Every structure is written in C-alpha cells, then in structure tokens.
Amino acid sequence: MSIDEVEPVSEIVKRFSTGAMSYGSISAEAHENLAIAMNRLGGKSNTGEGGEDAERFIPLPNGDSRRSAIKQVASGRFGVTSEYLVNADDLQIKMAQGAKPGEGGQLPGHKVYPWVAKTRHSTPGVGLISPPPHHDIYSIEDLAQLIHDLKNANTEARVHVKLVSEVGVGTVAAGVSKAHADVVLISGHDGGTGASPLTSLKHAGAPWELGLAETQQTLLLNNLRDRIVVQVDGQLKTGRDVVIAALLGAEEFGFATAPLVVSGCIMMRVCHLDTCPVGVATQNPELRARFSGKPEFVVNFFEFIAEEVRELLAALGFRTLDEAIGQVEFIDAKQAVEHWKASGLDLSPILYLPELAEGASRRCISTQDHGLDMALDNELIRQAAPALDRRERVEIASPIRNVNRTVGTMLGAELTRRFGGEGLPDDTITIAFEGSAGQSFGAFLPKGITLRLEGDANDYTGKGLSGGRIVVRPSKSATFAAEENIIAGNVVLYGATQGEMFLRGIVGERFCVRNSGATAVVEGVGDHGCEYMTGGRVVVLGPTGRNFGAGMSGGIAFVYDPDNTFLLRVNPEMIDLDRPDADDLEWLRDRVEKHRQETGSVVAESMLANWAEVGSKFAKVMPKDFKRVLEAERKALAEGTDPIDAVMAASRG
Incomplete structure (x- = not known):
C-alpha cells in the first residue's frame, strides 16, 4: 500500500503519552518540557505521583500549555486535591511500577525543596514515603470503588489502572475492566526510574510483550475487549516497537526514558542523590540551570516515531493503527526463532488468537457505564x-x-x-x-x-x-454511648490536604493515613493511626490501637492518655512523645470546644469541665524529622539568616 493512503503523523501522535515521572523526582524544567511537547502534539503527558502546581493549569502567553493531561493517583496521594482531579483528561491509578513492582517509593528529605513541598502539601526538608499498597485497595471491589470515586471527581476524565507485566496480569486486567476502568496500562519491566533498587531493576516484572499478549487474550476470551482501552509502556523506543505493540493488542503507547534522553538525560543513575549534572533529575537550582532540553526536540522525536509507524503500516497493508490492533497473525517470528540463541523458543503462546464470537472486536469500540446518572x-x-x-x-x-x-x-x-x-x-x-x-x-x-x-x-x-x-x-x-461505638469505618481522611472533620465516636484502622493538612477530632481509633502522615493535626479523645504513627514524617497528633499506656501502642521509629506546651493546650482546648459544639460530644463536655487536670494528660506525637526542621527554621529566623537554607541544610543531616 502507498504510504500516502496511511493516516497522517498528526493522528498517530495522539496515541502517544509520556510516562509517569513525578515533579520532585525530576526538575520543573524537565517536567514542563515534556508537558509542553505533548500538548503541542495532541498527545498526553503524565504528572507522576507528585502532584502539579496549579499555575500550570493556565496557558502560557504564546499559547503553550504546561498542564499534564494525565494526573496520577498513587499510594502516597501527594497533591491529589479536587482541583488537581478536575484539571485532568485522564486519571491514572498506579497499582504498581514497572521498575519495582510491589514496592513503595521514597523522596528523600534533601530533594523536598520548598517548591516541591508546596505542590505535595508537605514540609520542606522532610522525606516523603509512598506506601507499598494503596490503603483503600485490598480487593478488586475496593479498586472498583476508587475508580468510581475518581469518575465522580471528574466525570469527563477517563480512569486508567496501571498494572505491571507479570504472569497472571490478564486476569487482573479482566477484573479492572469489570471494575469499569476506561483504560488499562500494561507496564514492562524494562521501564525504570533511576532510583529503583538494583535487584528490582534486574529481576522484577516481565517484558511488556508477555503481559500485553496475556491481557489481550484474556479480555477477548471474556468478551471484555470492546469496553476498555489497552495501553502499553516499558522502553518503547522505535516505530517498530509501536507497531508490534499494536499487533499484540495495544491502542495507546507510553514512552518515558526515550523522551527524557531526548531532553538531555545522560543516564548517570544518580536520580535519588539530587546531583544530576544535566538538570533533569534534580531540584538543585544550580544544576537545574544546566537543563538544555526543548519541547521541539521531544516533538521531533515523536514525529519521527510516527513516521516510522506509517511506513510499517503501509508495508503491512493497514491504513490506520485501528486496523492493525490485535492482528497478531501479521507478526512473523521465524527470523527470531532461527537465531541460535533462541533455538527451542516457542512464541506461539504470545501469538495465539482466541476464537472470537461473531462481531467481537479486537479493540475498544464502546464506553463503560459508570452509573453516574443514579x-x-x-x-x-x-x-x-x-x-x-x-x-x-x-x-x-x-x-x-x-x-x-x-x-x-x-x-x-x-x-x-x-x-x-x-x-x-x-x-x-x-x-x-x-x-x-x-x-x-x-x-x-x-x-x-x-x-x-x-x-x-x-x-x-x-x-x-x-x-x-x-x-x-x-x-x-x-x-448507646457514642464514645464506645464505631461511627465511621477504616481509612478515614486518606490523603486529605485541607479541611476539618469532627467524629463523635470511634473509627476503624488507618485513621488519617497520609493526611497532609486536614484537622480532625475523633473519640478513638483502631490500629495504624496517623500512618505515613505528613501534615495537619489530629486530636484523639479516646483509646488507640497499636502501631500509631508508623512512617509519620510530618504533622502533629494529640492523644488523650490518662493511664500513661499510649507509649506501648506507638511505633517509635520516626516519632517522639512530648507533653503539650501552653500554646498547644490553648489550641487543643479550642478544638475540643468546637468538637462539643459540632457533635454534642459528652466526652468533650466532661473534659472541658475539668480541663486543668485533663489537659496535662494528653501526649503530643511529633515526628523527629519534622521537629528538627521546625527547630532549624526557628533558629534561622532568630538569627536573621535564610530559613530555607537552614531547613535544607538540616535535611542533609
């Protein structure tokens, strides 16, 4: 077929997106460079899990946009606010990461500069931890609930679920489709953040080809393929990679390492050290000044990829990528298998095409019903x-x-x-x-x-x-007595960034997990209270479960401890227990009074009636790093020096 009959480059590039790299792990210059390039092309860039500055939602004077079309929602929920979710075309739930499936992440304190902390709603100089799991997902039904939540938060956006290529991923993808996700992303093991552990980079995950083939076959066998878009990423570099992915069943294609290299990355593998010499994976202003990437470079790269895709489509006899999707019979494995290294290799399971029902589609042709009209x-x-x-x-x-x-x-x-x-x-x-x-x-x-x-x-x-x-x-x-009974379930205020909550009663496990700004008053909590918390204030007027404050790096909690047993139920690794000072007690009394007004709490009323004695029985939970940073800031202000420099120096130990 003549290449003139094949769909133009401008249509093909709309299927391309850049991978999820957070602002914080890479510099603002690198992050915005990718966003501007993808918006010029009509493709999509991805925020990663670090949030996005609201200033980027406003177009630049020259018409360019720095807004990332794909907003990621990961286990840390950094910067995930109503405004963040509303300003998205796609919302991506990161279940796992190709370079380190099943692991959480960590942004060390020395990379949490003030501008990064502002975007992530955290404290400068204090390290940030992404939990290994999403604490609101312990089953496929929980995943369906989060998909529903995000669809409610932005009814116009598609909801993605990002999975890692591994044995059995097809079954999970089928569940994702039944959970009403609009897109499923299969991420290959070759993809990789430069900050991943070496063992994970070398040994975890599987090639995207295996996961993609299994996903396509499983969705076809279950008559689910027509309702969900399949995306793939993990070291795609050429137009040939794109066409093979399309023939195996993918409709959209993600690139991360390649556009980063085009933007100036030289693969130094010091992404976690804040010493990137070309200004890509650093927050250091001096190193960021060396960033030499331009949106034009990324645009050119993707246009050349798309042109190669056109040439291959013409050679195969397809006018559009849509026609090529799922046509595995067009993949010839003979040359590969005849190589001596591959003797005995059987590729037929990857190239298997299930028997299709009459009229069954190999690609997505319909939309999910999210039931929002109800x-x-x-x-x-x-x-x-x-x-x-x-x-x-x-x-x-x-x-x-x-x-x-x-x-x-x-x-x-x-x-x-x-x-x-x-x-x-x-x-x-x-x-x-x-x-x-x-x-x-x-x-x-x-x-x-x-x-x-x-x-x-x-x-x-x-x-x-x-x-x-x-x-x-x-x-x-x-x-019943409210203070002895459950008023709300598990994982209350997960990832909250701002606001107030008053609960007259006891709540379940993981209260305020990853809270980064909300204020809450409650009359008792289950296990793992204030886990991974980075900001905000919590007041507990009753009993707590075990492991309180695990991974807590910011914010303050006040816990009523009349019998001095709270110490036995905390995780002391990252926190100290103090007694509230006069300012704390004044704030605390005000909160308890407000709790009484809002809920009619009997507990609050009895405490206020005897405050002189009760106030001294509160324990103040303060993260060690948070305390160190606040002390450095206070000292700098007293000495008349720059508090930001003092905080960042303290974060480096």
Whole structure:
C-alpha cells in the first residue's frame, strides 16, 4: 500500500503519552518540557505521583500549555486535591511500577525543596514515603470503588489502572475492566526510574510483550475487549516497537526514558542523590540551570516515531493503527526463532488468537457505564444551584443510605470547576444528612461545602478532603454511648490536604493515613493511626490501637492518655512523645470546644469541665524529622539568616 493512503503523523501522535515521572523526582524544567511537547502534539503527558502546581493549569502567553493531561493517583496521594482531579483528561491509578513492582517509593528529605513541598502539601526538608499498597485497595471491589470515586471527581476524565507485566496480569486486567476502568496500562519491566533498587531493576516484572499478549487474550476470551482501552509502556523506543505493540493488542503507547534522553538525560543513575549534572533529575537550582532540553526536540522525536509507524503500516497493508490492533497473525517470528540463541523458543503462546464470537472486536469500540446518572449528587447539584451560580448560602436536608456512595464528590467537583482551588467561604453549602452513608462519603470535598451526618459512615470517609468540613454524630434517637461505638469505618481522611472533620465516636484502622493538612477530632481509633502522615493535626479523645504513627514524617497528633499506656501502642521509629506546651493546650482546648459544639460530644463536655487536670494528660506525637526542621527554621529566623537554607541544610543531616 502507498504510504500516502496511511493516516497522517498528526493522528498517530495522539496515541502517544509520556510516562509517569513525578515533579520532585525530576526538575520543573524537565517536567514542563515534556508537558509542553505533548500538548503541542495532541498527545498526553503524565504528572507522576507528585502532584502539579496549579499555575500550570493556565496557558502560557504564546499559547503553550504546561498542564499534564494525565494526573496520577498513587499510594502516597501527594497533591491529589479536587482541583488537581478536575484539571485532568485522564486519571491514572498506579497499582504498581514497572521498575519495582510491589514496592513503595521514597523522596528523600534533601530533594523536598520548598517548591516541591508546596505542590505535595508537605514540609520542606522532610522525606516523603509512598506506601507499598494503596490503603483503600485490598480487593478488586475496593479498586472498583476508587475508580468510581475518581469518575465522580471528574466525570469527563477517563480512569486508567496501571498494572505491571507479570504472569497472571490478564486476569487482573479482566477484573479492572469489570471494575469499569476506561483504560488499562500494561507496564514492562524494562521501564525504570533511576532510583529503583538494583535487584528490582534486574529481576522484577516481565517484558511488556508477555503481559500485553496475556491481557489481550484474556479480555477477548471474556468478551471484555470492546469496553476498555489497552495501553502499553516499558522502553518503547522505535516505530517498530509501536507497531508490534499494536499487533499484540495495544491502542495507546507510553514512552518515558526515550523522551527524557531526548531532553538531555545522560543516564548517570544518580536520580535519588539530587546531583544530576544535566538538570533533569534534580531540584538543585544550580544544576537545574544546566537543563538544555526543548519541547521541539521531544516533538521531533515523536514525529519521527510516527513516521516510522506509517511506513510499517503501509508495508503491512493497514491504513490506520485501528486496523492493525490485535492482528497478531501479521507478526512473523521465524527470523527470531532461527537465531541460535533462541533455538527451542516457542512464541506461539504470545501469538495465539482466541476464537472470537461473531462481531467481537479486537479493540475498544464502546464506553463503560459508570452509573453516574443514579448518583444522589445530581439532586444535590440541582438544589445547590443558587450557591454555584450566585455564591448564595444554601442549606439542604436529605436522607442517605449505604447504597449512596461517594456522596458530595460530584457536587464538590462542580464547585471546583467554577471557583478553582480556593473554593467558596466555609458553610456556603451546608447539607444535613440522616441515615447510614456509603463508602467514600465526602471524598475530595472542597472548601465551601459542609456535610453534617446524623447516623454513621463507612470506609474512606473524607478521602482526599480538599478544604471541606465533615461532621458525623450518632442519631439523636441512639441509646448507646457514642464514645464506645464505631461511627465511621477504616481509612478515614486518606490523603486529605485541607479541611476539618469532627467524629463523635470511634473509627476503624488507618485513621488519617497520609493526611497532609486536614484537622480532625475523633473519640478513638483502631490500629495504624496517623500512618505515613505528613501534615495537619489530629486530636484523639479516646483509646488507640497499636502501631500509631508508623512512617509519620510530618504533622502533629494529640492523644488523650490518662493511664500513661499510649507509649506501648506507638511505633517509635520516626516519632517522639512530648507533653503539650501552653500554646498547644490553648489550641487543643479550642478544638475540643468546637468538637462539643459540632457533635454534642459528652466526652468533650466532661473534659472541658475539668480541663486543668485533663489537659496535662494528653501526649503530643511529633515526628523527629519534622521537629528538627521546625527547630532549624526557628533558629534561622532568630538569627536573621535564610530559613530555607537552614531547613535544607538540616535535611542533609
């Protein structure tokens, strides 16, 4: 076929995206360079898991955009706010990473400069840990819930799930499709962050070809292929790689190392040391000044890749990439197998094509039904119109049942879309619910919305809280003692960045996991409270479970400890226990008083009646690194020196 009959380069490049590399792991210059290039092409760049500065959502004077189309949601939830989610074309859930599947990540304190900390809603100079798992995903049903949450947070965006190529990935991909993801990404083992452990780089994961072939075959066998887009990445370098991936079943293609090399990376493998000599993987201003990459270089690279794709499509007789997707019979393995190194290698399992039902498609031709038309939020948005249209105060009353999941999130997204990250004044929209709320009640709730629930809530309440207020108290007709009973489930306030929560009762495990800015008062918590917390303040007026404060690197918690046994239930590796000072006690009393006003708490009332004695029985949980950085800052201000320099010096030990 003549190459003139093949679809143009401008259409092919729309299928390309750059890989997930976070701002923090790479410099602002490198990150924005990729974003500008992909936006010029009509492809997509990926934020990685480090959040994105809101200034990048605004186009530059010359018309270029630094906004990344794909916003990643990883286990650390860094910078994941309502505003971040609303400003996305695609939302990607990172289940694993090709270079180190099953492992978490860590950004050392000496790379957490103030501008990185601002984007991640954390403290400069304090190291950040991404947990190995998502703490709101322990089953495929939990994954379906997070997909639903993100779809509510941005109804226009596609939701991806990123998986690593390994044996059995096809079964997981089928589950992802049934969980209503719009895209599944199969990431090969060759992909790699330069900061991955060497053992993981060498031995973990599998080639993308194996995972992609298994995924395509499993989706076809289960009649699921037509409803989900398949994407692949992991050291794709040439147009030939793209065409082979398409023939094996991929519709979209990710590149990370190659465009980084085009931007100036020289593979020094010092990404974790902040010493990158070409300004790519560093936050050091002097080294960043050496960055020589330009968007034009990346644009040229992808256009040449697309041109090679066109040549190969013409040779195979395809007019478009759509025609080539899943056509495995066009892959000839004879030459490869005849090589002496490959003698005895059987590639037929990779090239197997399942028997297709009549009319079955080898690619995605339909969209997932997310059931958003059934959401309670549609009615809430209608009733909140005066606030959304004219900033008027609105009060709404509504019953709620546990089938009403992710309540308040679509309303919050609509508010953020109209008013940005600043939101509206507190209590502009106040909603009083009565009943039992479903999962993810008030997820990603922005400033200006207050949810008051009389009843109880489920898991993931206040997930990603972005400035809103949530108050949960038992029903007025309840006969039990609130302080002895569960009021909300597990993983409350996961990844919250701002806002307030008052809970009259006990909550489950992992309360405030990865909290980075919200303030919460609760009357008891389960195991692993304040795990991986990086900011915000937590007040616990009752008992705690074991392993409190594990991985906690920022923020402060105050725990009522009348019998001095709390020490036995903390994880002391990263935290110190102190007694609150006078300023702490004043703040603490104010919070307890507010808790009493908001919830009618009997516990708070009895504490306030005897505050002189009760106040001295609180333990103050303070992370060691956080304390060191605050002391360095305080000392610098007293001496009249630059506090930023002092903080970064303290972070280097």
